[in-house]
Amino acid sequence: MLGEGVIRATAAEIRRDVGAARTRDPAAAGVGWLEILLTWPGVQALLAHRVAHALHGANVPLLPRLIALVSRAITGIEIHPAADIGAGLFIDHGMGVVIGETAAIGADVTIYQGVTLGGTGFACGKRHPTVQDNVTIGSGAKLLGPIVVGHGSKIGANTVVIHDVPANSTVVGNPGHPVRVEGRRPEGPDADWVHLPDPIADAIKGLARRLELLEQAQRDGGEVPGQAGLSNGAAGHVSRLGGPADVDRAIGPNPAGG
Secondary structure, eight states, rough: OOOOOHHHHHHHHHHHHHHHEEEEHHHGGOHHHHHHHHEEEHHHHHHOOOOOOOHHHTOOOSSHHHHHHHHHHHHSOOEETTTTETTTTTSOOTTTTTETTTEEOOSSOOEOOTTTOOOOOHHHHHSSEETTTOEEOTOOEEEEEEEEEEEOOOOOOOOOEEEEEEEEOEEEEETEEEEEEETTTSSTOOGGGHHHHHHHHHHHHHHHHHHHHHHHHHHHHHTTTTTGSSSSHHHHHHHOOOHHHHHHTTTOOOOOOO
């Protein structure tokens, strides 16, 4: 059953969780620890999980899952009793956060609302993410499968992560891609999440700009940008391309009818 050492360790983790909320949530400035315990759903969910996890580790039946169920109903945060969560986790707002059975979270991690640490498929064993220390996960991000998110990394809002994330990197997109902002990694949990770059959108914009240049060159009758590097056959093929009207005639009558 539960020993004095387990109870003492759980109490220390709870104190650190409350301290994390006071340090990382601007709304907690000047708020007492008792008010945080009574009104911060992220702290309440962690408090319930610490107790449920200790009971689960002591092989107490049923009760850990009942505690997790009641906690989800009250806070909107679902944490499996078996999930391994380090000290200093801060869940901001927290509604819709899901942390799966085999998930492991290191120390001083920050998670915003709507985050999922989920599995893929119906495989048994380790099937949820491992999040190392000092990671920040933005609102709505989905981390799926037995991946590892390296120390100090940042996951942008609504990012879908299905591969390992290197330490000290910032990941955005679907699927997630490591990025940098102005040549450097965004620092701190208050990084400018709104203006993180989107590599997929940037690639589409580049293709659209290239298409504009090609169409302009064809209208002007000049050399298509980049055509000089083509072989004679390829360059001849490009030069024979016409404007949009030529393309319409090549494929037949206008499908709009008439």
